[in-house]
Amino acid sequence: MTTDAHEVDRGRRAFLVGVCGLAAVGMGSALLADDASAATGIVRKKNGQVEVSVKKVPGLGQVGSSVLLGNVKGVPTAVIRTGPNTYSALNLKCTHQGVTVERTGDAWNCPAHGSQFAFAGGLERGPAKSPLASVRSTFNARKGVLTVG
């Protein structure tokens, strides 16, 4: 853990990581609460950015997988693995009225009015009229770290 990472209750973190590990095995993606992040290769920095050590996160083990980061600078965010060594971050706010979308299979679905978005955020079905937005991210391939936010 870096010195600028938030201190987290270790007992709670261990519980959440265990739950998330089960979710990753069962669904092919991990659902991570904010407080679980540091133990799984995800570190929330004091400036609000989140650093994801992609090889340490089981939920990003294969192309097409995703990990929820919780809110990054106030935006519900997921990291998606789009290729063998490519990752990006999605803003999970539905572009219709802002409800947080949920992953179902290879798509993101909005529980409010039924909009559907492709894995990488493209619009598949309205009433939304535009794709999910990206969240700024940069990938340091040498370190294997995606910085989000």
Ligand code: FES
């Ligand atoms: S807020 Fe998502 S479809 Fe309306």
